[in-house]
Amino acid sequence: RTFRGSEELARRLSRVIHERFNQARKVLGLDSIKIMNFCGTHEWTIVHFGLRSLMPKGLELVAGPGCPVCVTPSKYIEDAIRLSLDGIRVYTYGDTYKLRTINEVRGVTSLEEAKAMGGDVKLVLNILEAIKDSRNNGKEAVFLGIGFETAAPAYAQAVLSGKMPDNLKLLSLAKLTPPAMFYAMDILREKPPEPPVMGVIAPGHVSTITGAKAWEPVAENYSVPVVVSGFEPLDVLLSIAEILRQIISREAKVKIEYTRAVTWSGDLKAQAMIHKVFETVDDAWRGIGFFPLSGLRLRDSFARMDAFKQFGIKEIRPEEWRKDTPPGCRCAEVTLGKAKPTDCPMFLKKCTPEKPYGPCMVSLEGTCAVWARFGGGG
Numbered sequence: 001r002t003f004r005g006s007e008e009l010a011r012r013l014s015r016v017i018h019e020r021f022n023q024a025r026k027v028l029g030l031d032s033i034k035i036m037n038f039c040g041t042h043e044w045t046i047v048h049f050g051l052r053s054l055m056p057k058g059l060e061l062v063a064g065p066g067c068p069v070c071v072t073p074s075k076y077i078e079d080a081i082r083l084s085l086d087g088i089r090v091y092t093y094g095d096t097y098k099l100r101t102i103n104e105v106r107g108v109t110s111l112e113e114a115k116a117m118g119g120d121v122k123l124v125l126n127i128l129e130a131i132k133d134s135r136n137n138g139k140e141a142v143f144l145g146i147g148f149e150t151a152a153p154a155y156a157q158a159v160l161s162g163k164m165p166d167n168l169k170l171l172s173l174a175k176l177t178p179p180a181m182f183y184a185m186d187i188l189r190e191k192p193p194e195p196p197v198m199g200v201i202a203p204g205h206v207s208t209i210t211g212a213k214a215w216e217p218v219a220e221n222y223s224v225p226v227v228v229s230g231f232e233p234l235d236v237l238l239s240i241a242e243i244l245r246q247i248i249s250r251e252a253k254v255k256i257e258y259t260r261a262v263t264w265s266g267d268l269k270a271q272a273m274i275h276k277v278f279e280t281v282d283d284a285w286r287g288i289g290f291f292p293l294s295g296l297r298l299r300d301s302f303a304r305m306d307a308f309k310q311f312g313i314k315e316i317r318p319e320e321w322r323k324d325t326p327p328g329c330r331c332a333e334v335t336l337g338k339a340k341p342t343d344c345p346m347f348l349k350k351c352t353p354e355k356p357y358g359p360c361m362v363s364l365e366g367t368c369a370v371w372a373r374f375g376g377g378g
C-alpha cells in the first residue's frame with residue numbers, strides 16, 4: 001500500500017482537500033457532505049490505499065452501483081444454470097461462477113454448484129476463448145455477456161466479426177451506467193438529514209468508451225461537479241480536490257482528470273459498433289431497480305446468435321422485478337452508498353469472499369468484497 005514515490009504529493013493533496021473542504025462547508029452551509037465514486041475499481045483504489053483515512057471529518061466517500069456482477073439479476077443466472085444442467089455449455093467469467101441465485105434450480109444455487117452436479121459450465125476470460133472452445137467442440141453453448149460499456153464493444157466485435165460459430169449464442173446482459181447513476185443520485189439526495197451527495201467521481205474505464213459527455217446530464221440535472229477519474233490514488237485525490245474547488249466556485253461541470261485515457265466524445269468506433277449490434281432496452285438491476293434504457297440486447301438482425309430468442313429465455317418485466325437479495329443481506333443499500341459493508345451483520349461472518357452469501361461479496365468490483373479483502377474501507 002504505497003503511493004509509489006508520490007507520498008509528498010499525496011500529503012500535499014490531502015492538505016488541499018482539508019482546506020477546500022472547510023471552505024466548501026461554508027459555501028454550502030453544511031457540516032458534512034458525500035462524494036460518490038460510481039465505479040468498483042475506484043472503491044478498490046480508495047480502500048487499498050487507505051484514502052478514506054486522508055479525508056477530513058465530515059467528507060464521506062461512498063461507493064455506487066459500479067459492479068456489473070452485483071447487479072445481474074438472479075433470474076438470468078438461474079436460466080444459465082438450467083441450460084448447463086440440460087447439457088448446454090455455459091461460458092462464464094470466474095466471478096459470476098460463484099454468484100448465488102435467490103431460487104434453487106434443481107437443488108442448485110450457483111453455476112459453481114451446477115458444475116459440481118454435472119452441469120456443463122466452463123470458465124473463460126473473454127468471449128474469444130468461448131468462440132475458440134465452442135468451435136472446437138461443436139456443442140450447443142451460450143456465453144454470459146455480463147458487463148458495462150467497457151465489455152460491450154468486445155461482444156459487438158465478436159458478433160460483427162462473423163467468427164461466432166452457429167452453435168454459440170450470446171446472452172447479452174450488458175448494462176449502461178448513466179441510468180443507474182441518475183437513480184443513485186435521486187435516492188442519495190432525497191434523504192435528509194443524511195449528508196447529501198455533492199460530487200461524483202465518474203468511472204474512468206467506462207468513460208473511455210462513452211466519453212465524459214455521458215455524465216453531463218448528472219452535472220446539469222443535479223447541479224453537482226462530476227470528475228472522470230483515473231485509478232491511481234493520486235488520480236482519486238486530484239478528483240476530490242477538483243470537486244471541492246468547483247463547489248467553492250459554485251460550479252457544476254464535468255471535468256476529465258483521467259486525460260491520459262478519456263476524451264469528451266469517447267471511442268466513436270466502439271460506440272458505433274455497440275449501436276449497430278445492440279438495441280437499448282429497459283432493464284432490471286439486481287437489488288436496486290428497473291431502469292429505462294439501461295440494458296443492451298442484440299438487435300433482431302442478430303436473432304440467430306441471441307440466447308434469449310434461441311433458448312426461449314424470458315426477459316424480466318418491470319412488474320416482475322424483485323430485489324433478489326438473500327434474507328438479511330444489505331447489498332442493495334451498499335450498492336447505493338446508503339450502508340457500509342460493515343453495517344451488515346453477516347460481513348466476514350456468514351458472508352466471506354471464499355463463501356459469498358450476497359452478490360456484493362462475489363466480484364472484486366463488489367464493495368463488500370473490496371472491504372473484506374483490503375480491510376474495512378479505512
Ligand code: SF4
Pocket residue numbers: 328329330331334341344345346347348351357358359360361368
Ligand atoms: Fe450482502 Fe454479504 Fe455484503 Fe452483507 S456482507 S451486504 S450479506 S454481500
